[in-house]
Amino acid sequence: MTKTYSEINEKIKNGSVVVLTAEEMINFVDEHGIKVAAEEVDVVTTGTFGPMCSSGAFLNFGHSDPPIKFEHLTLNDVKAYHGNAAVDCYIGCTRMADIKPFEYGGGHVIEDLVSGKPIRLKGTSYTTDCYPLAEVDTEFTLDDLNQAILCNPRNGYQRYVCAVNSSDKTIYTYMGKLLPNFGNAHFAGSGCLNPLTNDPDYETIGLGTKIFLGGGVGYVIGEGTQHSPSNRFGTLFVKGNLKQMKPEFLRGATYEKYGTSMFVGLGIPIPILNEGLAKKTAIKDEEVITGIVDYGIPRRDRPTLKEITYKELKSGSIELNGKKIKCSSLTSLYHARKIAETLKNWILNGDFLLNPPAETLPTDTVFKPMKLTAELKFVKDLKKDAEICYDDCDIKVVAEIIIRKNVNHIVITDRDRTLKGIVTSFDITRAIAEDKDHLSDIITKRVFTTKDNEPISNAARKMKINNISALPVLDDERRVIGIITSEELM
Amino acid sequence: MTVINVTLPFGLIKKVDDYSKIINVILEQQISVNILKFSTGRSGINLLLDIPEDKINSITEALKKNKVIVNKKGRVIVDIEKCIDCGACVSLCPTDALHLDEKGLLEYSLERCLGCGLCIDACPRGAIEET
Numbered sequence: 001m002t003k004t005y006s007e008i009n010e011k012i013k014n015g016s017v018v019v020l021t022a023e024e025m026i027n028f029v030d031e032h033g034i035k036v037a038a039e040e041v042d043v044v045t046t047g048t049f050g051p052m053c054s055s056g057a058f059l060n061f062g063h064s065d066p067p068i069k070f071e072h073l074t075l076n077d078v079k080a081y082h083g084n085a086a087v088d089c090y091i092g093c094t095r096m097a098d099i100k101p102f103e104y105g106g107g108h109v110i111e112d113l114v115s116g117k118p119i120r121l122k123g124t125s126y127t128t129d130c131y132p133l134a135e136v137d138t139e140f141t142l143d144d145l146n147q148a149i150l151c152n153p154r155n156g157y158q159r160y161v162c163a164v165n166s167s168d169k170t171i172y173t174y175m176g177k178l179l180p181n182f183g184n185a186h187f188a189g190s191g192c193l194n195p196l197t198n199d200p201d202y203e204t205i206g207l208g209t210k211i212f213l214g215g216g217v218g219y220v221i222g223e224g225t226q227h228s229p230s231n232r233f234g235t236l237f238v239k240g241n242l243k244q245m246k247p248e249f250l251r252g253a254t255y256e257k258y259g260t261s262m263f264v265g266l267g268i269p270i271p272i273l274n275e276g277l278a279k280k281t282a283i284k285d286e287e288v289i290t291g292i293v294d295y296g297i298p299r300r301d302r303p304t305l306k307e308i309t310y311k312e313l314k315s316g317s318i319e320l321n322g323k324k325i326k327c328s329s330l331t332s333l334y335h336a337r338k339i340a341e342t343l344k345n346w347i348l349n350g351d352f353l354l355n356p357p358a359e360t361l362p363t364d365t366v367f368k369p370m371k372l373t374a375e376l377k378f379v380k381d382l383k384k385d386a387e388i389c390y391d392d393c394d395i396k397v398v399a400e401i402i403i404r405k406n407v408n409h410i411v412i413t414d415r416d417r418t419l420k421g422i423v424t425s426f427d428i429t430r431a432i433a434e435d436k437d438h439l440s441d442i443i444t445k446r447v448f449t450t451k452d453n454e455p456i457s458n459a460a461r462k463m464k465i466n467n468i469s470a471l472p473v474l475d476d477e478r479r480v481i482g483i484i485t486s487e488e489l490m
Numbered sequence: 491m492t493v494i495n496v497t498l499p500f501g502l503i504k505k506v507d508d509y510s511k512i513i514n515v516i517l518e519q520q521i522s523v524n525i526l527k528f529s530t531g532r533s534g535i536n537l538l539l540d541i542p543e544d545k546i547n548s549i550t551e552a553l554k555k556n557k558v559i560v561n562k563k564g565r566v567i568v569d570i571e572k573c574i575d576c577g578a579c580v581s582l583c584p585t586d587a588l589h590l591d592e593k594g595l596l597e598y599s600l601e602r603c604l605g606c607g608l609c610i611d612a613c614p615r616g617a618i619e620e621t
Contacts, residue, residue: 049574049576050576051576051614103616172611176578176612176614177578177582177608177611177612179582179608184581184582185581186578186581251574251615253614253615254614254615254616255614256611256612261614263574263576263614316580326580326581326582326583327581328577328578328579328580328581328590329576329577329578329580330576330577330578330614331576331577332574332575332576332577332594333575333577333590333594334575334590334593334594334595335574335575337594
């Protein structure tokens with residue numbers, strides 16, 4: 001049993017089309033089987049509504065009089081990219097406002113634009129003979145623009161990972177706030193409702209596929225960046241007319257200490273051309289598998305701790321190392337369903353026809369890491385021997401070593417070289433000023449540390465954000481094997 | 491059991507006797523009190539106490555007489571205009587005061603909120619505020 005796009009479109013036009021959401025398709029196939037589903041169901045709709053950082057919009061303002069060629073350009077104080085012709089720009093959702101970073105960004109500008117709010121445009125130019133105007137400061141709304149095109153290089157991940165944090169500190173990531181010691185878990189994607197999950201072999205989705213985008217009609221314009229089909233992390237490059245879109249499905253977002261982003265509503269209709277697609281679109285959450293990944297390890301290849309299904313992820317808690325962990329989504333499942341429903345209604349109402357892609361997505365591309373010409377340096381490459389005193393030693397001895405060895409940091413250990421604390425030359429000064437006699441009165445016991453295999457850049461960031469100038473280097477048994485100070489990093 | 495949020499304001503406790511006075515007030519009630527959270531805040535020491543529901547009035551009165559501030563339950567407000575029901579706050583809430591209903595819409599239960607505030611900076615929409 002096979003169907004063609006034109007047969008399905010004929011049914012859409014004469015009102016006899018059968019459309020189900022991806023969730024409804026599961027029940028239908030359970031009840032009637034794949035064969036009947038392939039015959040009776042014409043289209044399955046999908047949807048997702050999550051934060052998608054690779055999103056933004058091309059805007060064209062028209063020409064001022066006298067004309068200007070933008071050299072620098074901000075929209076509500078968010079810098080836009082202007083390396084195109086005179087009055088074109090691209091506003092990206094992760095660019096943050098200079099005056100309100102971590103509060104307002106490009107995603108919020110796009111949400112405000114779609115909401116019909118006026119946007120402040122400030123631009124300057126070096127001026128040319130053909131573009132003599134040096135400065136513009138004005139306000140505009142979406143209606144004033146010639147074109148406003150949402151153009152997102154990477155949306156709609158086929159699936160995404162579940163993030164946890166093994167470290168002893170709360171971390172703030174693009175996967176949200178992750179509590180220490182596996183205190184919570186976050187996942188993204190809508191599982192069985194996810195667009196690419198329902199067409200995992202990219203039989204119907206490709207260049208030119210008509211889709212729901214941000215509440216309006218959009219198109220897939222090719223594979224997304226980092227498209228990685230071999231491990232089922234396919235992505236989509238999409239575009240659509242911002243003027244048709246709705247703020248309900250394009251929302252600016254701010255992740256604490258990470259930055260801004262934008263929630264994008266994306267829905268794709270899958271035509272049920274054959275039994276294979278009927279089977280694939282009936283995929284259940286328990287069949288969509290992803291990995292639990294430790295974001296506490298700040299490296300590219302973060303360890304995957306366990307495989308997990310979206311059914312477990314959506315249940316509210318996951319189990320890891322025998323412990324139950326509260327788990328929630330970053331993707332709004334309510335809105336994902338609403339998108340699949342809305343798209344279904346568009347098709348049922350005859351407003352939305354389907355078309356075959358001009359070119360399907362590649363199935364063999366590989367997502368490569370960044371090529372770095374400079375060799376990655378580790379703590380072990382730059383560490384030096386630590387000057388060590390035992391925890392029962394006299395302050396005077398510590399002071400003498402500081403002078404004799406010309407160092408600022410003395411690491412305090414017990415006789416097994418297990419870290420007990422750190423004392424700086426400033427602490428010694430304080431001891432004199434405040435009449436402290438014992439090492440225990442001036443020692444800093446909570447010490448930030450590093451390990452041999454930590455990249456230098458990570459160690460440097462640790463010093464910077466904690467406002468410190470040295471990190472003792474520890475082995476796996478927490479014994480001191482060296483020290484790295486800000487001097488080595490300069 | 492129900493949760494109350496009390497503050498021992500700065501300056502209230504000067505010597506150990508002041509502590510014993512407050513502790514005796516609680517002991518006189520002859521109930522079990524669970525301390526759910528002990529933290530220092532801008533206005534003093536904050537305590538979250540889990541107490542039997544029928545004792546709430548008598549213990550509130552007794553604490554107030556001793557200049558302990560008894561706050562209202564629930565310390566956050568969710569702005570439903572800003573909220574997009576994503577769920578980023580849900581995993582952070584230790585008591586399920588923030589949870590998604592069957593449809594996937596965010597629900598906030600004032601009764602269950604401890605006012606721990608873990609959710610506030612987890613919201614990508616800035617929709618959760620401390621009251």
